[in-house]
Amino acid sequence: MIKKVVENANIAVQDIFDGATIMLGGFGLCGIPENSINALVSKGVKNLTCISNNAGVDDFGIGLLLQNKQVKKMISSYVGENSEFERQLLTGELDVELIPQGTLAERCRAAGAGIPAFYTPAGVGTEISEGKEIRKFNEKNYLLEKAFNAEFSIIKAWKGDLSGNLIYKGTARNFNPIMAAAGKITIAEVEELVPIGELDPNFIHTPGIYIQRIFQGNDYQKRIEQKTIREDES
Amino acid sequence: MSLNKFQIAQRISKELRDGYYVNLGIGIPTLVANYIPENINVVLQSENGLLGMGPFPILSEVDPDLINAGKQTITTLKGSVLFDSAESFSMIRGGHINMTILGAMEVSENGDIANWKIPGKMVKGMGGAMDLVSSSDNIIVAMMHTNKKGDSKLLKSCQLPITGKKCVKKIVTNLAVLEITNNGFLLTEKAKGVTVEEIIKKTEGNIEVSNNLKTIDV
Numbered sequence: 545m546i547k548k549v550v551e552n553a554n555i556a557v558q559d560i561f562d563g564a565t566i567m568l569g570g571f572g573l574c575g576i577p578e579n580s581i582n583a584l585v586s587k588g589v590k591n592l593t594c595i596s597n598n599a600g601v602d603d604f605g606i607g608l609l610l611q612n613k614q615v616k617k618m619i620s621s622y623v624g625e626n627s628e629f630e631r632q633l634l635t636g637e638l639d640v641e642l643i644p645q646g647t648l649a650e651r652c653r654a655a656g657a658g659i660p661a662f663y664t665p666a667g668v669g670t671e672i673s674e675g676k677e678i679r680k681f682n683e684k685n686y687l688l689e690k691a692f693n694a695e696f697s698i699i700k701a702w703k704g705d706l707s708g709n710l711i712y713k714g715t716a717r718n719f720n721p722i723m724a725a726a727g728k729i730t731i732a733e734v735e736e737l738v739p740i741g742e743l744d745p746n747f748i749h750t751p752g753i754y755i756q757r758i759f760q761g762n763d764y765q766k767r768i769e770q771k772t773i774r775e776d777e778s
Numbered sequence: 779m780s781l782n783k784f785q786i787a788q789r790i791s792k793e794l795r796d797g798y799y800v801n802l803g804i805g806i807p808t809l810v811a812n813y814i815p816e817n818i819n820v821v822l823q824s825e826n827g828l829l830g831m832g833p834f835p836i837l838s839e840v841d842p843d844l845i846n847a848g849k850q851t852i853t854t855l856k857g858s859v860l861f862d863s864a865e866s867f868s869m870i871r872g873g874h875i876n877m878t879i880l881g882a883m884e885v886s887e888n889g890d891i892a893n894w895k896i897p898g899k900m901v902k903g904m905g906g907a908m909d910l911v912s913s914s915d916n917i918i919v920a921m922m923h924t925n926k927k928g929d930s931k932l933l934k935s936c937q938l939p940i941t942g943k944k945c946v947k948k949i950v951t952n953l954a955v956l957e958i959t960n961n962g963f964l965l966t967e968k969a970k971g972v973t974v975e976e977i978i979k980k981t982e983g984n985i986e987v988s989n990n991l992k993t994i995d996v
Contacts, residue, residue: 571826571863572849574842597863624902633901642901645825646867646909653864664871665912669890669943672908702843714843714860715827721862749862766842772850776836 548708548752549737550759553583556731560589560696563616567652567692567723568596568606569699572769575716576605577700577733579761584609591616595692597648597719599623604767613637619692621645625769643672647689649722654691656725656754661690697727700761701750704734705741708755709748717749724754733761779971780952785996786920788813789967790879790950792995793918794820801825801870801910803880804848806920810879823875825866825906830858847906870906871913878914880907882921882946884936887962887983889946891919892938904941911942923951923980930982932956932963953977955994961986967994 550556557580560566570576581600584592585608592615599618600607609615610628617639623629632638643651644666654662663686667673677688699720701710710732712720724730732750737760781789787809794800794810796818802808811831814820822831824846831846832853839853846852854860869875884892891911894904911917924930932949949956954977955967962984968977970993978985 572845574826574845574849620903622903622905640901642903644904644908645863645906646871649863649867664909666871666909668912670908670941671939672904712860714841714854715824715845716843717860717862718827719863722864768840768842768845768851769849770845770851771840772834772852773837773840774834776838 548755548758549706550757552759553579553733553761554586556580556733556757556759557583557587557698560584560587562589563591564589564696565593565595565694567694567697567727568594569697569718569720569723570605571597571715571718573600573605573767575700575712575718575720576600577698577731578605578764579733580698580731581605581608584614585612588612588614590614593617593619595619595652595694597621597645599626599629601625601769602628604765610638617641619643619648621648649719651689651692652719652722652726655693656722659691661688663687664689692726694727695729697723697730699724699730699732701732701734703736703738703743704732704758705738705743705752706758707740708732708752708758709743710734710750710752710755711743711747712749721750724750729756730754731757733759735761735764779969781969781994781996782952784809786950786952788996789955789994790918790920791815793877793948794818795876798876799823799829799874800877800879801875803878803907805881807879807881808848823866823869824852825870827861827863827866828854828858830855832858867906867909870909873913875914877916877918878910879918879920880910882919882931884931884933884938885919885921885946885949886933886936887958889944889958890936890940891942891946892936892940894941895939897939907941911945915947917946919946919949921949921951923953923977930980932981932983934983953980956985959986964988965991967992969994
C-alpha cells in the first residue's frame, strides 16, 4: 500500500507553493486544520488563494496567514470578526470574493464529484448574479456556478486510519468531507491516527481514496468564538 | 407599547406548527427557540451541519466541536443528526426546511430582502442567507420597524444590495405584523397601544390595513 502517513504538518505542506489555491476546512474556528495552518505560517508561502467558509480571527486560524500577509485572495461566505482582514480589504491589499454558503459548499462538492458546473437559485436577482448565466427551469430562475479548482485541500478530522479513512466529531465536520474530495492533493490532519481495521466501516465519513497525506496533529487549541452557557438547573 | 425583541420572538413562535423543520437566523430569530409551544415538536436546523439543535450547554457540557451557525456553543438532543455543509444546503435548497426566520435591514413591498451588505462599510458576507431566502416559500422576517435614525425599514424598494427577490412572506416588527401581498404590505396585527396611523407613518412602502385587524397577542 502507498504510504500516506507523514511525520508532521511541516512535511505535509512542504510542496505548497507561492500562488497556490488551497481549500481549508472548518466553520468559524470549529474543525480547522490548526497544525497545517501553523506550518504554512512557518513556511512563509505567499500569494495564496484560500477557499474557506470564514477567515479565522485576528490571532488564530487563517487570521495568522493574513497577519503574515500570505494571502492574496479569500473566497468565503462570511468574514466578520477579523480586524486585520478588514484593514487589508479596505486598503486593497487583499482580494475577497464573497459567495453564498450553500454555493461555496456545492462548488466544493461538485469539484470532488466530477461535475464542472451546476445551477442554483441562491443569489438570483442580487449583485452576485452579475455576469453569470441565468437559466429558467420550471418557471424559476437559476444561476450557473462552477466547481472550484484547487491544487490542495487541507482538512481536519477527529480520527483517521493509515489508509486515510476519516471520522469527524460534532459540527467540526462542516466543509471537511467535501473539501477532502475536491483537492488534487488532500492533506488530512487528525487528532488520533489509528491502525487499519480499527475504524468500523459502517461509521466512516470520508473514504481514504480522497486522502493523499495524513498525520496526527498535536496541541489542538480548539478555540471557541462564542462560549455560550445556560444556568445549571440542578 | 411597542414590542421588545423577546415579544417579537414570542409572536413569531405562534407561526410554528407541529413537525416543522426550522432554520433560525442570528439575532432575534435565535430567541424564537425559547418560545416553542410545549404541545408541538419542532426540529431546529443549524446550517453548519446539525438537525435537532438543543439548548446552550451548562459549563461542564461545553464542547468546542459543537457550535451553531452563530458560532455559539450548543448541545445536541436525543434524535439529533450531524452532517456536512453540502448535505445541509441540499436540505435547504431542496425545500425540506418548512420555515426560515431571519433578520433584515430592509424589506420592500414586493418581498425583497436586504440583510448582508452596507456599501462603503465593512462587508461581512451573506453566509447562508442567500441560499435560505431563494429556496423557502415560508420566510418570516423579524426586525425593528425603523432604523436607528427613525427611517422606515419597510420600503417601496430596497436601497441596500438585496439578499433575495420576492421571497418574504411575513414580517413581525416591534409595531406590527404584516404580510406581503400583490398590493404591498398588509397590516394584519398591531401592537397593543400603537395606532394604525403611527404604523402607516413609519411604513414607506404601500400599506393596506386588513379588514380583520387584530392586536398582537403576546
